[in-house]
Amino acid sequence: MEYSHKLIIDNISRFIDLTELEKQKYISLLTEIKVNKKTYLMQAGDITKYEYFITKGCLKVYTLDVDGTPHISMFAVEDYWTGDIASFITKQPSRYFIRATEDSELLGISRANYDLLFQEIPKFERFYRMLYQRSLISYIRRSNHGISLTAEERYIEFKKKYPNIVNRITQKDLAGYIGITPEFMSKIISKINRL
Amino acid sequence: MEYSHKLIIDNISRFIDLTELEKQKYISLLTEIKVNKKTYLMQAGDITKYEYFITKGCLKVYTLDVDGTPHISMFAVEDYWTGDIASFITKQPSRYFIRATEDSELLGISRANYDLLFQEIPKFERFYRMLYQRSLISYIRRSNHGISLTAEERYIEFKKKYPNIVNRITQKDLAGYIGITPEFMSKIISKINRL
DNA sequence: TAAAAGTCTTAAACTAGTTCATTTTTTTTC
DNA sequence: GAAAAAAAATGAACTAGTTTAAGACTTTTA
Incomplete structure (x- = not known):
């Protein structure tokens, strides 16, 4: 198996067990993406097409306020998931930019394939339940740190x-x-x- | 069906469809809890026993910093879910207090029943995936507002x-x-x- | 229903963090 | 590897938010 595929399967296997067939099926739903340093994976106004898993590199997710000052929502490096979940789910334009701070490689799952995934391998409901649960815990903590x-x-x-x-x-x-x-x-x- | 049970089933039915049997099964896993105004549902140091759904009243979830200043994480009113998800999941002591600001009524699901729920009615993986997804979107937004x-x-x-x-x-x-x-x-x- | 406890307001002195401007250092680019 | 661009450091003047304190108002409790 390709290194990037091994990385994403290992990440998922922390939460759920997949058969070989399921692994192959899952990988077939992914898109490989490369972004060079200083280029954009997406920009404010775009409707987010993918949720991303980073296999190499580093990216920053940020908004610009009315003064043009950037506010960074997260940094994403190898083995991290990123994107704009609000825009991805609601299909509304994003307020975020995602820009590579190093040459980076990602695996993306499109909204159509994300929906398909739950039909084909319902176990992924559990995976995302647990992934979102973990993210939620860390964002709750972060928003509390922001005020305290x-x-x-x-x-x-x-x-x-x-x-x-x-x-x-x-x-x-x-x-x-x-x-x-x-x-x-x-x-x-x-x-x-x-x- | 009791009003409080109708409320929680309606809440869940926004995301998943349940049969009558599943509804009954789910309700059987819940615990009814009443807290009077100014009393604590839980305190820092406790290991969170339940995730709560509010059917009546209002509560505040907060931490105390080293100076004893309270920092409020959320207010929860009718039709809201609350608790300390980090402590609930990790079974580590919580840093939060949850206190009723009005006489309140809640339905709680214990950690054991939460785990059981996914075995008995796997559809609930989807429900929690979507619930956490929504919470995540709102906490991401809140943490960004905190810094910008x-x-x-x-x-x-x-x-x-x-x-x-x-x-x-x-x-x-x-x-x-x-x-x-x-x-x-x-x-x-x-x-x-x-x- | 009086007393007690908690909440809200206001104001003066203070501090954490900003703004703006300049210089130095590091990184990028050709 | 020189020139350009971006990042980092420093400092002075400023502002958003804190602290402390005191009085007025509201809610709770006995």
């Missing part, structure tokens, strides 16, 4: 939770994720280094 | 999204949800009223 922690605390949390991502992204993008300006991010880091 | 909107904008958003909840909660609790002090909440409201 200082910027410095959120930075420390991020480093603790995503040690493997910190070194792959710019300080500026991290500021956009934490919810502060790059200048203040710089101050926080220099303060921590001074101690 | 001002307190005043978050207040306006809240009123727009939950017009039926605003009048049932105190300004102080709303401040705890928005992520600001009650004093600043008061300023925002008096500023808006002045305009």
Whole structure:
């Protein structure tokens, strides 16, 4: 089996067991996608065509506010799922941009194939139930941190939770994720280094 | 059928169709719970025993930070699901309190019955997939608002999204949800009223 | 129904985080 | 590998939101 297919099957197998036939069927529903560094996987206004699984590289998911300031919703690296679930489900235009910060490779499942998947292999209901459950837990935590922690605390949390991502992204993008300006991010880091 | 049971079955029927037998089976897995105003449904340190559906009343879900300041994660009224999904799933102690702000009635599903449910009526995988998907969409949005909107904008958003909840909660609790002090909440409201 | 407890308002002094402007350092591109 | 572009650092002036404190208003409780 191809490396990227092994990666996605391993990811799914953490939650459900698939027969060889089911694995093949599932893989047949996927689309391979490559995006070069600095190019867009999707842009605000698009109706999201796929949910993505990253097999190589790094991407950022973000919105632009009225001032044009980017606010980063998530970073996605190998073995992560990403996309804009709201636009994917409702088929309404997205408010998000997804841009590669490294040359990246992804597997996408289209909305039509996503719907088909549940008919063909109902076990995937369980997989997505568990995947969404986990995402939900981490977004609940993140939204609580947003209202209860200082910027410095959120930075420390991020480093603790995503040690493997910190070194792959710019300080500026991290500021956009934490919810502060790059200048203040710089101050926080220099303060921590001074101690 | 009892009113509370009708309410929960209607809620579920938005996503999946159940036979009469399945409805009865499902209802048999539920526990009825009443909590008086100002009393706790659960407290930090508890391992969450149930996921709850509210049939009457209003509750707040919150944490206390190191200073003892409450940060409100959600308000739950009739036809809402609540609990601490992280503690429920991982069986680790919760960091949340859930307290009734009105005399309330709930239906709870225990962890054991939740697991049993998927064996007995696999269709519920789909129901929870869709329930979590919706919650996820709204928490993604909330965590983005936390990092990109001002307190005043978050207040306006809240009123727009939950017009039926605003009048049932105190300004102080709303401040705890928005992520600001009650004093600043008061300023925002008096500023808006002045305009 | 009076007392107690909690909520809301206002204001002054404060602090976390922003804005704007400039310089240095690093990365990208040709 | 030089030039251009982007990221990072620093600092001064600013603003959104906090803290503390005190008084008025409302709700709860005995």
